[in-house]
Amino acid sequence: MTAAEYLAFQKERIDAFLDDYLLLGSTKPESIHNAIRYSVFSGGKRFRASLCIAANDAFNGDCDRVLPVAAGIELIHTYSLIHDDLPCMDDDNIRRGKPSLHRVFGENIAILAGDALNALAFDLVSRADDCRLIQILARAIGTEGMIGGQVADVESNGLSDIGEEDVKFIHARKTAKLITASLEIGAVTAGASSEKIKIIMEFGSKIGLAFQIVDDILDIESSNEVLGKDVGSDEENDKATYPKVCGLERSKNLARDMTDGAMNTLTALSEDTTILNGLAQFVIDRVN
Numbered sequence: 001m002t003a004a005e006y007l008a009f010q011k012e013r014i015d016a017f018l019d020d021y022l023l024l025g026s027t028k029p030e031s032i033h034n035a036i037r038y039s040v041f042s043g044g045k046r047f048r049a050s051l052c053i054a055a056n057d058a059f060n061g062d063c064d065r066v067l068p069v070a071a072g073i074e075l076i077h078t079y080s081l082i083h084d085d086l087p088c089m090d091d092d093n094i095r096r097g098k099p100s101l102h103r104v105f106g107e108n109i110a111i112l113a114g115d116a117l118n119a120l121a122f123d124l125v126s127r128a129d130d131c132r133l134i135q136i137l138a139r140a141i142g143t144e145g146m147i148g149g150q151v152a153d154v155e156s157n158g159l160s161d162i163g164e165e166d167v168k169f170i171h172a173r174k175t176a177k178l179i180t181a182s183l184e185i186g187a188v189t190a191g192a193s194s195e196k197i198k199i200i201m202e203f204g205s206k207i208g209l210a211f212q213i214v215d216d217i218l219d220i221e222s223s224n225e226v227l228g229k230d231v232g233s234d235e236e237n238d239k240a241t242y243p244k245v246c247g248l249e250r251s252k253n254l255a256r257d258m259t260d261g262a263m264n265t266l267t268a269l270s271e272d273t274t275i276l277n278g279l280a281q282f283v284i285d286r287v288n
């Protein structure tokens with residue numbers, strides 16, 4: 001199975017699970033349940049959830065036990081996208097080719113939908129009955145992780161003295177921490193040894209950084225239609241990105257080197273890492 005086929009297969013499983021789990025839009029108060037469904041089912045590659053399942057698969061974990069956990073991670077990701085699009089953040093009107101949530105449901109419901117998804121995510125992760133998973137996720141999205149990266153990102157907008165290390169600080173937290181946690185959680189759920197978990201986390205931090213560098217590059221080189229959101233928004237908001245601090249060519253080389261380094265990290269494992277390698281390659285090849 002190719003990585004693209006794996007992602008399509010897992011997306012179907014994750015979406016079916018979430019469709020069953022999330023309350024119907026007819027449940028009172030209808031606006032929040034409709035808003036949640038609008039965001040969750042507006043598209044998305046389910047990359048983080050698939051990484052979690054792939055790590056679990058690599059260590060022969062139980063594929064039914066990891067599914068709610070992986071779906072929970074996807075809800076965290078959806079919440080971060082909703083809040084990232086808000087007028088007080090990136091002020092983006094389009095997400096996944098559709099009007100962003102606050103454009104359809106208003107800012108108040110969009111903030112609350114993000115908050116609700118955050119809570120629902122922990123409900124799902126707790127289903128595996130392992131406190132370590134909750135701790136890994138909480139730390140990855142807190143002030144030393146995703147939120148910390150977002151704060152540094154917001155505060156760096158418009159600054160002219162931003163360097164490569166500053167952008168790395170932001171990207172490693174804003175994007176790579178959740179990607180790393182997705183893999184770590186998959187490996188822990190499968191009962192992998194601490195040595196192997198360390199290896200999978202190193203792989204995660206490398207593809208996580210590469211993922212955000214590619215995101216920066218696509219914001220310059222792609223089109224609104226292919227990307228499903230407004231390209232050029234990083235430049236418009238004068239954001240700290242790799243192309244801004246070190247140019248397009250060096251950014252492309254760095255993303256490639258990070259991905260190669262990630263694949264090299266996996267050679268220390270005796271398990272079958274074909275899918276994980278394929279997902280790393282996908283990070284570099286993706287067009288949206």
Ligand code: GRG
Nearest residue numbers: 044045046047080081083084147150174175215
């Ligand atoms: C609590 C106000 C508040 C904010 C939350 C918004 C936020 C903190 C963090 C932002 C993190 C963020 C949006 C990082 C960008 C990561 C990224 C590259 C997203 C795109 O991911 P894809 O390509 O998206 O996997 P799909 O659509 O495929 O799911």
